[in-house]
Structures are given as structure tokens and as C-alpha cells.
Amino acid sequence: xxxxxxxxxxxxxxxxxxxxxxxxxxxxxxxxxxxxxxxxxxxxxxxxxxxxxxxxxxxxxxxxxxxxxxxxxxxxxxxxxxxxxxxxxxxxxxxxxxxxxxxxxxxxxxxxxxxxxxxxxxxxxxxxxxxxxxxxxxxxxxxxxxxxxxxxxxxxxxxxxxxxxxxxxxxxxxxxxxxxxxxxxxxxxxxxxxxxxxxxxxxxxxxxxxxxxxxxxxxxxxxxxxxxxxxxxxxxxxxxxxxxxxxxxxxxxxxxxxxxxxxxxxxxxxxxxxxxxxxxxxxxxxxxxxxxxxxxxxxxxxxxxxxxxxxxxxxxxxxxxxxxxxxxxx
Amino acid sequence: xxxxxxxxxxxxxxxxxxxxxxxxxxxxxxxxxxxxxxxxxxxxxxxxxxxxxxxxxxxxxxxxxxxxxxxxxxxxxxxxxxxxxxxxxxxxxxxxxxxxxxxxxxxxxxxxxxxxxxxxxxxxxxxxxxxxxxxxxxxxxxxxxxxxxxxxxxxxxxxxxxxxxxxxxxxxxxxxxxxxxxxxxxxxxxxxxxxxxxxxxxxxxxxxxxxxxxxxxxxxxxxxxxxxxxxxxxxxx
Amino acid sequence: xxxxxxxxxxxxxxxxxxxxxxxxxxxxxxxxxxxxxxxxxxxxxxxxxxxxxxxxxxxxxxxxxxxxxxxxxxxxxxxxxxxxxxxxxxxxxxxxxxxxxxxxxxxxxxxxxxxxxxxxxxxxxxxxxxxxxxxxxxxxxxxxxxxxxxxxxxxxxxxxxxxxxxxxxxxxxxxxxxxxxxxxxxxxxxxxxxxxxxxxxxxxxxxxxxxxxxxxxxxxxxxxxxxxxxxxxxxxxxxxxxxxxxxxxxxxxxxxxxxxxxxxxxxxxxxxxxxxxxxxxxxx
Numbered sequence: 062x063x064x065x066x067x068x069x070x071x072x073x074x075x076x077x078x079x080x081x082x083x084x085x086x087x088x089x090x091x092x093x094x095x096x097x098x099x100x101x102x103x104x105x106x107x108x109x110x111x112x113x114x115x116x117x118x119x120x121x122x123x124x125x126x127x128x129x130x131x132x133x134x135x136x137x138x139x140x141x142x143x144x145x146x147x148x149x150x151x152x153x154x155x156x157x158x159x160x161x162x163x164x165x166x167x168x169x170x171x172x173x174x175x176x177x178x179x180x181x182x183x184x185x186x187x188x189x190x191x192x193x194x195x196x197x198x199x200x201x202x203x204x205x206x207x208x209x210x211x212x213x214x215x216x217x218x219x220x221x222x223x224x225x226x227x228x229x230x231x232x233x234x235x236x237x238x239x240x241x242x243x244x245x246x247x248x249x250x251x252x253x254x255x256x257x258x259x260x261x262x263x264x265x266x267x268x269x270x271x272x273x274x275x276x277x278x279x280x281x282x283x284x285x286x287x288x289x290x291x292x293x294x295x296x297x298x299x300x301x302x303x304x305x306x307x308x309x310x311x312x313x314x315x316x317x318x319x320x321x322x323x324x325x326x327x328x329x330x331x332x333x334x335x336x337x338x339x340x341x342x343x344x345x346x347x348x349x350x351x352x353x354x355x356x357x358x359x360x361x362x363x364x365x366x367x368x369x370x371x372x373x374x375x376x377x378x379x380x381x382x383x384x385x386x387x388x389x390x391x
Numbered sequence: 392x393x394x395x396x397x398x399x400x401x402x403x404x405x406x407x408x409x410x411x412x413x414x415x416x417x418x419x420x421x422x423x424x425x426x427x428x429x430x431x432x433x434x435x436x437x438x439x440x441x442x443x444x445x446x447x448x449x450x451x452x453x454x455x456x457x458x459x460x461x462x463x464x465x466x467x468x469x470x471x472x473x474x475x476x477x478x479x480x481x482x483x484x485x486x487x488x489x490x491x492x493x494x495x496x497x498x499x500x501x502x503x504x505x506x507x508x509x510x511x512x513x514x515x516x517x518x519x520x521x522x523x524x525x526x527x528x529x530x531x532x533x534x535x536x537x538x539x540x541x542x543x544x545x546x547x548x549x550x551x552x553x554x555x556x557x558x559x560x561x562x563x564x565x566x567x568x569x570x571x572x573x574x575x576x577x578x579x580x581x582x583x584x585x586x587x588x589x590x591x592x593x594x595x596x597x598x599x600x601x602x603x604x605x606x607x608x609x610x611x612x613x614x615x616x617x618x619x620x621x622x623x624x625x626x627x628x
Numbered sequence: 629x630x631x632x633x634x635x636x637x638x639x640x641x642x643x644x645x646x647x648x649x650x651x652x653x654x655x656x657x658x659x660x661x662x663x664x665x666x667x668x669x670x671x672x673x674x675x676x677x678x679x680x681x682x683x684x685x686x687x688x689x690x691x692x693x694x695x696x697x698x699x700x701x702x703x704x705x706x707x708x709x710x711x712x713x714x715x716x717x718x719x720x721x722x723x724x725x726x727x728x729x730x731x732x733x734x735x736x737x738x739x740x741x742x743x744x745x746x747x748x749x750x751x752x753x754x755x756x757x758x759x760x761x762x763x764x765x766x767x768x769x770x771x772x773x774x775x776x777x778x779x780x781x782x783x784x785x786x787x788x789x790x791x792x793x794x795x796x797x798x799x800x801x802x803x804x805x806x807x808x809x810x811x812x813x814x815x816x817x818x819x820x821x822x823x824x825x826x827x828x829x830x831x832x833x834x835x836x837x838x839x840x841x842x843x844x845x846x847x848x849x850x851x852x853x854x855x856x857x858x859x860x861x862x863x864x865x866x867x868x869x870x871x872x873x874x875x876x877x878x879x880x881x882x883x884x885x886x887x888x889x890x891x892x893x894x895x896x897x898x899x900x901x902x903x904x905x906x907x908x909x910x911x912x
Contacts, residue, residue, distance in 0.1 A: 116722045118666075118729075163903035172664055175725055176857045177902055183850040184895045191888035303846055307666075307729045314726065348740030348842070355734030362727040363715045442807060464806035473807070480804045482797045492790065493797050496808040501790065545809060 098226035104324035106280035119182030125301030127282030128289035153282035186302035201296035317368025401450030428601035442474035443467035471548035483527030494544030532563035640879025645775035651867035653826035659862035669849030675831030698828035705824015739842035771833035860911025
């Protein structure tokens with residue numbers, strides 16, 4: 062077991078350095094760091110459901126609600142995001158529960174569950190586009206700018222926003238830790254393996270599923286809200302719909318959705334990769350970067366379904382045990 | 392003369408769960424051989440290993456001297472073994488005739504479909520009446536006939552029958568074993584796995600007793616019928 | 629009845645035809661192989677580009693371009709199965725869903741790389757027919773007709789031919805099909821190729837009516853999934869019916885509300901239906 066502890070020290074020290082480093086680097090690195098931190102929150106939030114076989118292909122819905130609601134409240138009613146964001150989170154949770162409650166009761170699982178969530182993500186996107194008078198539709202919208210203001214959560218100073226982003230990332234990790242250490246984890250793992258058996262064993266399947274759904278979607282909304290505040294620009298395609306929903310799933314899986322830092326690694330990996338490809342190809346071959354990205358994602362599913370962190374963990378901690386058959390949704 | 396089917400020290404199982412230990416048996420041309428034993432003895436596993444649904448972990452499986460071990464099911468069928476699965480396993484939403492058509496999937500059988508299906512209908516006149524009926528709506532006995540007929544469509548060198556009497560009423564069971572006799576009379580070599588010891592020993596030449604994955608007894612049907620262990624445990628005497 | 633409402637209903641009917649064709653392809657693959665191609669609409673998109681390219685850049689006659697595009701899509705379907713699906717056939721179903729999701733990205737981005745994000749059009753203007761005050765675009769009518777022919781063709785293939793029956797059989801019991809002497813891998817590949825071919829046919833019908841761009845799959849992909857699930861995933865008749873139900877909701881809804889609102893209506897209807905009856909209209 063000391064091997065594992067050394068592993069953790071070896072991991073946490075560089076991690077701490079990487080977290081703090083951006084403060085000393087240029088705006089460019091801060092920009093990347095902010096994105097990594099915010100998206101880590103989103104991916105971690107998704108993985109809270111994904112790891113228990115509740116594979117949602119529609120988390121874009123909650124991202125969208127989280128992004129648009131505070132901005133609409135701010136632009137139209139001057140409501141501070143500090144109030145707007147919790148409202149958005151509550152709305153996201155409500156939306157998730159409205160769909161999640163009957164889904165769980167009806168035992169909608171597997172393909173059906175994934176496709177319902179996909180429909181939900183699409184609904185939010187369509188609502189945003191349909192309400193174009195209010196939301197700007199496909200052209201997008203911006204929060205009413207007031208320059209530097211903590212009240213409006215508009216922080217052009219990237220270092221300041223990085224602090225906020227780090228705090229959010231931390232919230233995600235804390236949530237993960239709480240789930241990992243709590244009864245809910247055992248309950249949901251039992252459900253993931255055999256729902257009926259778990260029910261028979263006394264697990265309140267419905268309640269546990271709804272709890273994790275609420276946590277996951279609320280945090281996703283938080284991530285969406287922060288991202289909108291950071292970019293100061295919202296658009297339905299970037300914030301909801303199938304595309305972004307799939308991106309979330311992939312990043313979480315690529316990093317490893319069974320480990321606390323897995324989604325974070327996924328965020329770093331995907332953001333740095335996209336950035337690297339963009340630097341490499343520039344504006345010359347539009348689409349080349351994403352083409353490679355797409356191919357990599359397929360290969361991840363086929364060859365490394367437990368993600369970067371999961372596979373590394375397997376390799377480093379159990380060298381003698383024969384490899385078990387990998388399943389991304391195990 | 393080489394036996395039609397030879398199993399030599401075959402071990403098989405599911406993952407780490409071993410189900411068959413050191414199985415050696417053979418079936419000669421034209422014979423009818425039975426494998427009897429209680430539930431969970433490994434009889435169905437044995438069938439699946441022979442027909443290629445389950446690869447053996449060790450040992451040899453030879454059909455007319457040629458090795459079959461590890462060959463996937465479709466190649467085993469092409470080599471001439473047809474397997475009537477436990478519980479019939481018909482295609483429920485295909486008609487009787489479509490099921491028979493699927494039995495004649497192999498190219499040679501497909502070409503000769505017309506004459507073969509006529510022959511099967513001759514063996515099972517009831518099926519001819521019901522040929523356009525959905526297989527899933529037939530009675531248990533009728534389904535068994537379709538299952539056997541389907542396997543016969545490929546004119547196999549060896550017919551494997553997995554618990555043909557399972558789930559059938561006693562009167563129907565009688566009919567099924569009558570069928571087995573008829574099939575034998577047509578010249579087919581049959582290997583039957585059965586729980587109904589009394590009935591199967593009445594139609595086969597030789598039999599093996601399989602218990603907890605091992606062959607415990609082997610001999611002619613008559614010898615097994617006289618065997619005190621068999622009589623006590625399986626014939627209720 | 630208001631003439632414009634009638635027109636909307638008829639247009640909805642015509643649109644339903646192509647949607648039904650799309651759902652047949654997706655349902656075929658799911659019903660037989662038990663995988664959902666999240667990228668199915670992107671296969672259609674690829675074939676649409678194929679028609680566009682052959683027709684506008686290489687000046688092939690339109691019909692020939694369409695036939696070639698269908699052949700291309702058939703090949704693409706085969707490749708999708710062999711390269712992406714086969715390696716993970718044994719894994720958890722969600723892996724297959726996600727792998728085809730990766731393929732969705734890949735195809736969209738490749739299209740962007742090759743053709744850019746501009747909307748491309750065949751430049752063909754087919755006449756608009758007028759029947760008693762109702763305006764119906766000819767291309768839409770053709771699309772409906774061909775889609776129906778395609779559906780009937782698929783039905784006949786599955787019901788009357790040997791391979792079609794084998795495909796139906798393997799969907800009902802995969803393991804036993806092996807006992808019939810059938811190489812299941814080959815049947816899967818055939819099924820995937822047919823699914824691709826159907827996507828190619830749908831592409832030809834769509835490219836007559838709409839511009840093509842790399843993300844066009846996102847406009848009808850989710851609707852196609854919705855139709856399939858609503859009808860009962862894997863159930864071709866159910867999907868066929870659901871296609872017309874959904875297209876009517878969208879068309880009639882589009883008469884009263886803006887089109888996106890009509891689509892929202894359709895999706896909400898879908899969500900509600902599935903929560904009431906999760907297996908869809910005709911699912912088990």
C-alpha cells in the first residue's frame with residue numbers, strides 16, 4: 062500500500078504545481094487554465110452519473126440552462142449572477158427530476174435512457190433557438206457588459222476569474238469525494254450491477270438515482286454559467302444540443318470516469334489537444350483538428366475504455382494481476 | 392474404422408467455471424448413442440462443445456478423423472453436425488417453413504431445398520399443414536418436430552439432440568422418441584442427451600452416464616438398463 | 629378546412645416518407661445487431677456530399693451520381709461495422725453508442741475539412757405543383773414516392789428473399805443462427821451495408837430538397853432517433869408509423885407556431901410518450 066501512497070504524492074505534487082503555475086504565466090496560459098478548470102467541473106459532474114451507468118447524452122441541456130438563465134435574468138432584470146446562478150442550478154435540477162423521476166420509475170435504462178437524454182438536450186437547444194427574440198437564437202447573445210464587477214461576476218482579469226474557476230473545480234472534486242465515501246456510492250454501484258437485486262436488498266433505487274442526478278445536473282449548470290460569464294458570449298450550439306453533450310461524454314471517458322481526477326485529466330487532455338492541433342494547423346485546414354480528435358475518441362473507446370487515469374491506475378497498481386476485460390460502462 | 396465422432400479428453404467450461412472434465416466418448420456411423428445424467432451434469436455443455444457454440448479448453452474433437460476443436464458453429468455445421476438445441480430455440484416470428492428454410496442455410500442444402508423440405512413434410516405431416524404458421528404459436532410437441540426437421544434439412548452426418556423431451560407432456564414425449572426411431576431408420580446417426588433415462592435407453596444402442604462433468608459409466612443400452620446404480624438413481628427401481 | 633393547414637398536413641405526410649426511410653435503416657441495424665449508430669445521420673450527410681460532388685464538380689448525370697452515392701454509402705455502412713463496431717461488439721452497449729458518437733465527430737470534421745462549412749446546393753430547381761390551391765414541391769413528392777418504394781423494397785427483401793429471412797432470423801436468435809451454418813459476421817456486415825445503402829437513398833432524396841453542410845446531420849439525426857425509440861427501438865413497423873406521427877406534429881405545429889417551436893413540441897411529445905410507455909408504440 063505504500064506504493065499507492067508514493068503514487069499519490071507523485072501525483073499531487075506536480076498537480077499542485079500545475080494548479081498554481083498559471084498565476085505566474087501569461088494570459089494565454091490563464092485562458093487555458095480557466096477553461097480546464099471549468100470544464101473539469103462539468104466533466105466531473107457528468108461522471109457522477111456516468112460512472113453508475115447512467116449515461117446521459119443530453120447534459121448539454123443543463124449546460125444551456127445554466128448559461129442562459131443567469132444571463133437572461135441579468136440582462137432583463139438586473140439580477141446578479143450570484144443569485145441567478147443558484148436559480149439556474151435549481152431549474153436544471155428541476156428539469157432533470159421532471160424527466161428523471163418517471164424514467165426511473167419506468168426503469169428506463171440503457172439505450173432508451175441515453176436517447177431520452179439526447180432528446181432533452183435537443184429540446185433545450187430548440188427552445189433557445191425558438192425563443193430567438195429573447196435569446197438571440199443561433200446568433201447567440203452576450204451578457205450586458207459592465208466592465209470589471211464582482212457583483213455582475215464579470216472579471217476581465219483572467220487571474221481573478223481563474224480563482225473563481227479553481228473554486229468551482231474544487232467544488233466538483235468535493236462533491237466527488239462525498240459521493241465516493243458515502244453510502245450513495247455503494248447503493249448506486251449495486252443498482253448499476255443489478256437494479257432488481259439492489260431493490261430487493263433494500264436500496265431505494267429511485268431516491269438514490271434522483272439524488273445523483275440532481276447533484277450531477279446542478280453542478281453541470283454551475284459549469285455552464287461560469288463558462289458563459291467567462292466567455293461573455295453564449296450560443297445554443299456551444300451550450301446545448303448533441304455536439305457539446307457528446308464532447309462532455311468523451312472527455313470524461315477519455316480521462317477516466319471512475320477516478321476523481323479522471324474527468325479533470327480528460328479536460329486537460331481534450332483542451333490542450335484541441336489547442337495543440339489548432340496551433341499546428343492554424344486556419345489552414347479547418348476541421349483537421351477535430352477530425353483527428355474524432356478518430357482519437359473512437360480509438361479511446363476501443364482500446365482504452367477506462368480512460369487515461371483508469372488505465373494508468375491499472376498498469377501501476379496491479380502489475381501481476383491478469384488484465385480484466387475493459388468496459389467503459391462497467 | 393474411424394468412428395464418426397470422437398471426443399478425447401475434452402475439458403470445457405465457462406471462464407473459470409469448469410463444467411466438463413476429461414470427457415472421452417465416441418459415436419459410430421449409424422449408431423444411436425445416449426448421454427444421460429442429472430440436471431447440471433454438463434449435458435448441454437457437452438452438446439455446445441461438440442456443435443462449436445463453446446470452444447473446449449483442452450482435448451480433441453474429431454469428426455471422421457478431422458479435428459473440429461475450436462471451430463465456430465457454422466463450420467461445424469458445414470462439416471456435417473446438426474444440433475437440435477435444448478428448448479427447441481425456433482425463430483419464433485418466422486413461419487414453420489421459414490424455420491426449415493433456415494435449417495437449409497448451407498449452399499448444398501439450399502440448392503436441394505425443394506426435395507428436402509418435401510421429405511421433412513413426409514416425416515412430419517402435421518408440419519405441412521402448419522407450414523405458414525408462426526413457429527412461436529405452435530404447441531411444444533409441434534415445435535420439437537420443427538426443431539428436429541430444421542436440423543435434418545442439412546442432411547447431417549451426425550444429429551445432436553439436446554433433451555428432446557424437455558417440457559413436453561408424456562404422450563408427446565412418446566411421439567418424440569418414436570420420431571427418433573424413425574430418424575434412425577432413415578439412416579441417421581444420432582447422439583441424444585436426455586434426462587428421461589428410461590425412454591432414451593429404449594431407443595439407443597449405447598449410452599454414457601454423465602455426472603458432475605465426468606463420464607461415470609459407459610456401455611450398451613441393455614447393460615446400462617441392468618446396471619444397479621442406474622436402476623436405483625435414474626429408473627426408480 | 630384552411631387551405632394552408634391542408635397544405636401543411638400534406639407536406640408533413642411527404643416529409644414523413646423520408647423520415648420513415650431513415651428510421652427503417654436505423655431500426656434494421658439495431659434490430660439485428662443491437663447497436664445504435666449515433667452517426668447514422670452523418671452517413672447520410674456523407675452521401676449527400678457525394679451526390680453534390682459528383683454532380684457539380686465532375687458533372688455526372690444526376691441519376692448516376694445518386695446511384696454512385698448509394699453505393700458509396702453502402703460501402704461506408706460496411707466499414708462502420710467492420711472498423712468501429714466489430715472491435716467492441718462484446719463490450720457494454722454504451723461503448724458502441726459512444727464509439728459511433730466519435731465517428732459522428734469524425735465525419736462532421738472530415739466534411740468540414742474537405743468542403744468547408746458553407747451550405748452547398750445542387751442548384752436544381754424542380755417545379756412546384758399546384759393542386760387546387762395547394763402548393764407541393766415536386767422534389768418533395770418524388771422523395772416521398774421513392775422513399776415508399778424503398779420501404780416496400782426493404783419489406784420484400786426481408787420477407788421474401790433467403791438473405792432477408794436470414795437477417796430476420798438472426799435478429800430473433802443470434803446463437804441458433806450459427807447452428808444453421810450461418811456465419812453471423814457476414815450477416816451483420818450485410819445488414820450494415822444495407823443500412824448504409826438506405827442512408828444513401830435517403831441522402832439522394834434529401835439533397836434534392838435541402839442544402840448540404842457538415843452539420844446537417846444534427847437537424848434530422850436526433851429526430852430520427854426519436855422516431856425509432858417512439859416506435860419501439862428495432863421495430864421497423866413501429867418506426868414507420870412513428871415517422872408519420874412525428875412529421876405530422878412538426879408540420880401541423882409549424883403551421884401554428886414557428887418551426888423550432890413545432891420541433892420542441894415533437895420532442896416534448898416524445899419524452900412524454902416514452903415516460904408513459906418506455907418501450908414505444910410497438911416495442912416489447
